[in-house]
Structures are given as C-alpha cells and as structure tokens.
Amino acid sequence: MELRNCPECGKIFTFIKTNLCPECKQKLEDQFETVKQYLQENPKANIQQVSEGTGIPEKTISGYLRDGRIIASSENKNLGLTCELCGEPIPAGRFCYACGQKLTEGFKQSVSEINKKKADDISPEKNKPEWARSRFSKY
Ligand SMILES: [Zn+2]
Numbered sequence: 567m568e569l570r571n572c573p574e575c576g577k578i579f580t581f582i583k584t585n586l587c588p589e590c591k592q593k594l595e596d597q598f599e600t601v602k603q604y605l606q607e608n609p610k611a612n613i614q615q616v617s618e619g620t621g622i623p624e625k626t627i628s629g630y631l632r633d634g635r636i637i638a639s640s641e642n643k644n645l646g647l648t649c650e651l652c653g654e655p656i657p658a659g660r661f662c663y664a665c666g667q668k669l670t671e672g673f674k675q676s677v678s679e680i681n682k683k684k685a686d687d688i689s690p691e692k693n694k695p696e697w698a699r700s701r702f703s704k705y
C-alpha cells in the first residue's frame with residue numbers, strides 16, 4: 567500500500583491509480599457534473615456565465631472543453647473556445663474541423679513548404695539588388 571499526500575487538500579490517502587484523495591476526486595466529479603448540468607439548462611451560456619453560475623473557475627471549465635469531456639452545443643458559439651490556428655469558434659478540442667484536416671493531411675507537405683520558403687529567404691541571390699543579379703547572369 568502506498569500512501570500519498572493529496573495535492574488538493576494535503577490529506578494523506580492510499581494511492582490507487584488517481585493522484586487525488588477520494589474526497590477531492592469526488593469533488594472534481596461533482597464539479598464536472600455541475601458544469602454539465604448548467605450547460606444543459608443554459609445551452610447558450612459563455613464560460614464566464616457558467617463560472618459565475620456554478621462557482622467553478624473558468625480555467626477548469628475550458629479544461630473540460632479542451633479535453634472534449636464537455637462539448638458545446640452547435641448553436642453555442644459563446645463558450646469562447648477557438649481554433650488555435652485560425653481563431654474560429656469551435657465546440658471542443660484545439661482546432662476547427664478544417665484546420666484539423668489540414669494538420670493531419672498536409673502536415674508533412676506544409677513543413678517542406680516552410681523549409682523551402684526559408685531557404686528562398688536566405689538565398690543571397692534574392693537579396694541582391696536587381697542590377698547586381700542581371701550583371702552576373704549576362705556573363
Ligand atoms: Zn484531497
């Protein structure tokens with residue numbers, strides 16, 4: 567048996583899989599249920615409203631959304647979760663559908679494109695003024 571200190575409340579408890587003591591784990595589950603229920607009753611609430619209505623920190627709520635534990639209803643653009651790439655409002659996760667597709671399909675391609683661009687930018691020939699370039703190409 568392994569004893570641990572709960573990082574939430576500091577209580578010593580028997581470690582079984584989870585990091586938190588049973589009380590704090592229960593508390594977290596209750597919080598989650600509260601948020602879920604609040605959103606069912608107020609499907610258009612934004613994170614701030616949910617936080618005020620439930621007394622649960624906004625950070626915790628957006629964590630649920632990022633983890634996909636809570637998925638905002640399709641008409642709810644108010645939860646404030648946005649695609650990390652294009653800024654489009656999204657119901658869950660980190661990227662919108664389009665960016666998610668781009669990331670999985672075109673990842674390798676876009677990386678090689680970026681590398682090519684970088685090479686172009688640092689190529690000395692391109693940085694030379696027009697007259698210097700044409701002079702070299704003539705001879
Ligand atoms: Zn605890």
Ligand SMILES: [Zn+2]
Binds near residue numbers: 663
């Ligand atoms: Zn996007």
